[in-house]
Amino acid sequence: MLEDTEVRLGHGSGGVMMKRLIDGLFLEEFADEAALPGDDAAVVTLGSQRISMSCDSFVVTPAFFPGGDIGRLAVCGTVNDVATSGAKVSYLSCGFIIEEGFPLDDLRRICKSMAQAASEANVAIVTGDTKVVERGHADGIFINTCGVGVVPQGIDLSAKHILPGDKVLLSGTLGDHGITVMSQREGLGFSTSLKSDAAPLNHLIQAVLEAAPHTRCFRDPTRGGLSSTLNEFAASAGVDIEIQENAIPVLDEVRGACEMLGYDVYQVANEGKMVAVVPAEEASAALLAMRTSPYGANAAIIGDVVAERHDGRPLVRLQTAFGSSRILDMLVGEQLPRIC
Amino acid sequence: MLEDTEVRLGHGSGGVMMKRLIDGLFLEEFADEAALPGDDAAVVTLGSQRISMSCDSFVVTPAFFPGGDIGRLAVCGTVNDVATSGAKVSYLSCGFIIEEGFPLDDLRRICKSMAQAASEANVAIVTGDTKVVERGHADGIFINTCGVGVVPQGIDLSAKHILPGDKVLLSGTLGDHGITVMSQREGLGFSTSLKSDAAPLNHLIQAVLEAAPHTRCFRDPTRGGLSSTLNEFAASAGVDIEIQENAIPVLDEVRGACEMLGYDVYQVANEGKMVAVVPAEEASAALLAMRTSPYGANAAIIGDVVAERHDGRPLVRLQTAFGSSRILDMLVGEQLPRIC
Numbered sequence: 001m002l003e004d005t006e007v008r009l010g011h012g013s014g015g016v017m018m019k020r021l022i023d024g025l026f027l028e029e030f031a032d033e034a035a036l037p038g039d040d041a042a043v044v045t046l047g048s049q050r051i052s053m054s055c056d057s058f059v060v061t062p063a064f065f066p067g068g069d070i071g072r073l074a075v076c077g078t079v080n081d082v083a084t085s086g087a088k089v090s091y092l093s094c095g096f097i098i099e100e101g102f103p104l105d106d107l108r109r110i111c112k113s114m115a116q117a118a119s120e121a122n123v124a125i126v127t128g129d130t131k132v133v134e135r136g137h138a139d140g141i142f143i144n145t146c147g148v149g150v151v152p153q154g155i156d157l158s159a160k161h162i163l164p165g166d167k168v169l170l171s172g173t174l175g176d177h178g179i180t181v182m183s184q185r186e187g188l189g190f191s192t193s194l195k196s197d198a199a200p201l202n203h204l205i206q207a208v209l210e211a212a213p214h215t216r217c218f219r220d221p222t223r224g225g226l227s228s229t230l231n232e233f234a235a236s237a238g239v240d241i242e243i244q245e246n247a248i249p250v251l252d253e254v255r256g257a258c259e260m261l262g263y264d265v266y267q268v269a270n271e272g273k274m275v276a277v278v279p280a281e282e283a284s285a286a287l288l289a290m291r292t293s294p295y296g297a298n299a300a301i302i303g304d305v306v307a308e309r310h311d312g313r314p315l316v317r318l319q320t321a322f323g324s325s326r327i328l329d330m331l332v333g334e335q336l337p338r339i340c
Numbered sequence: 341m342l343e344d345t346e347v348r349l350g351h352g353s354g355g356v357m358m359k360r361l362i363d364g365l366f367l368e369e370f371a372d373e374a375a376l377p378g379d380d381a382a383v384v385t386l387g388s389q390r391i392s393m394s395c396d397s398f399v400v401t402p403a404f405f406p407g408g409d410i411g412r413l414a415v416c417g418t419v420n421d422v423a424t425s426g427a428k429v430s431y432l433s434c435g436f437i438i439e440e441g442f443p444l445d446d447l448r449r450i451c452k453s454m455a456q457a458a459s460e461a462n463v464a465i466v467t468g469d470t471k472v473v474e475r476g477h478a479d480g481i482f483i484n485t486c487g488v489g490v491v492p493q494g495i496d497l498s499a500k501h502i503l504p505g506d507k508v509l510l511s512g513t514l515g516d517h518g519i520t521v522m523s524q525r526e527g528l529g530f531s532t533s534l535k536s537d538a539a540p541l542n543h544l545i546q547a548v549l550e551a552a553p554h555t556r557c558f559r560d561p562t563r564g565g566l567s568s569t570l571n572e573f574a575a576s577a578g579v580d581i582e583i584q585e586n587a588i589p590v591l592d593e594v595r596g597a598c599e600m601l602g603y604d605v606y607q608v609a610n611e612g613k614m615v616a617v618v619p620a621e622e623a624s625a626a627l628l629a630m631r632t633s634p635y636g637a638n639a640a641i642i643g644d645v646v647a648e649r650h651d652g653r654p655l656v657r658l659q660t661a662f663g664s665s666r667i668l669d670m671l672v673g674e675q676l677p678r679i680c
């Protein structure tokens with residue numbers, strides 16, 4: 001049930017409030033079987049093939065930041081979402097909503113960045129739309145992208161397929177994107193050499209699928225971070241997940257910034273990382289595939305799937321470096337607005 | 341060449357400035373063969389099939405108006421764009437950008453309206469995304485939809501196929517949507533019983549294609565109105581187009597409002613009308629198919645395609661009711677911002 005009467009920032013957080021909005025409104029009104037499994041992309045039958053389709057709007061502020069910009073995010077974010085289904089991502093649409101007065105040089109820079117990311121991902125931007133709204137009625141530029149691709153026969157990835165005994169893999173360091181964007185915000189500015197990790201991971205996913213053909217599922221831990229991703233996995237499959245703090249790669253600068261600002265690094269957004277769940281016997285092969293991929297050098301096996309043991313409340317548990325453990329909860333409310 | 345340094349309202353107008361932005365920036369950066377023909381939807385090969393793909397963002401203000409709302413527009417607009425390729429439209433994505441504080445009751449009303457329009461069009465909304473931005477950084481709600489469908493074998497619709505001797509058909513009255521939305525604006529309010537024409541026209545298009553299998557192309561005259569559509573047709577095919585004022589259905593109230601406000605009805609946006617170009621020998625059959633369709637009761641044959649005769653400058657000419665004629669130009673600048 002939705003208890004609010006107004007949309008709040010937390011409804012876009014990737015956490016508990018957003019889940020309530022999706023379950024209590026969107027799924028109620030739009031309920032379609034393809035949308036129900038709760039995965040990042042819809043897999044549907046189109047003519048004689050199964051295709052994967054996913055869209056995302058990007059409202060990040062500032063629009064330019066170390067390691068990327070809103071254009072690179074808009075391509076990588078949607079490519080990654082479609083790719084999590086195992087699809088070969090082929091085409092993107094691109095819708096711009098631009099505030100009157102936005103510099104055309106910035107728009108061109110964003111388009112060049114989109115074209116470069118698309119080229120890297122080997123996808124084509126084939127259709128688009130531009131709307132311009134009056135000064136003060138938007139915030140610079142918003143971009144929506146939608147991606148499609150064919151899901152090869154025999155591929156059926158879903159968090160529902162996760163089983164006790166499976167291993168959880170993470171393709172690299174946590175929190176780089178979220179902390180980088182925060183470090184650029186007026187008023188919150190702090191000095192850092194961090195860069196956003198925004199990257200297209202469709203080739204990494206294909207490499208893992210070849211090496212570990214029984215991979216259960218992928219998800220990119222964007223809004224809501226690793227915590228939301230793992231909690232969604234646990235809930236979908238009715239399992240517990242245990243992860244090891246020692247095993248999770250985090251840059252010192254990110255860890256320091258999180259301590260300073262009071263953020264939980266497991267809830268910070270990433271834009272170039274992938275979480276995969278694979279059967280234990282294929283975990284080493286999957287890890288090697290990640291590590292040999294251009295964006296997976298720091299990949300690690302970070303935890304295990306175990307049977308659910310709390311009376312129908314699937315949990316994610318973090319074993320800390322000190323031997324204690326704590327529950328890793330989904331974000332409640334909004335932590336870092338406008339991060340993507 | 342782009343002469344401006346900033347994005348201006350006219351860059352989203354559907355007219356000359358928008359064409360310059362598309363040609364001088366987007367096509368330069370994203371150039372892809374599928375996007376080049378200048379049609380409303382991209383037709384591309386996906387796996388073993390040809391699919392059609394098109395996206396649109398909707399920023400209309402006010403969000404609710406007689407005859408529809410931003411949700412109905414967001415479904416119908418994209419369904420119609422994809423359908424112009426002759427595709428069987430199957431799936432939509434839906435991305436919301438919502439301003440903090442937007443009433444959840446209004447959001448639910450918009451979703452219900454989207455679901456109803458989707459049901460009428462027989463398409464499914466299968467994937468979505470929600471972003472929330474702080475108060476003052478958007479304007480209520482913006483919606484982006486992207487649609488896909490399979491293009492049946494043998495169907496190849498494009499304005500490039502238009503030939504001298506072809507007939508131009510219009511599926512109903514001009515200007516209803518644009519004038520309805522304007523009548524609701526604060527400060528410009530005037531009393532009218534007009535309603536927006538927002539409607540899904542995919543079934544109408546299929547009916548025309550069955551009745552007139554050699555139809556050259558379809559386009560819905562949204563931003564920029566009939567003038568932009570016909571000028572785009574003329575330029576794509578290198579032909580002149582002559583239309584008869586007497587033959588073009590316009591409601592008295594729309595005509596009166598245009599005179600009062602100084603608008604050219606041929607440049608006002610429509611959201612439930614379709615323009616078709618068909619060979620002369622199939623024109624009667626196409627007209628009958630339109631008229632027997634739920635949204636085509638007032639369909640008419642409004643003009644003719646003739647050979648281009650001004651040294652490589654394709655023109656659209658309007659024969660007035662008084663026997664004179666005038667050139668129908670594309671909109672320059674912005675006439676009615678935030679109309680869709």
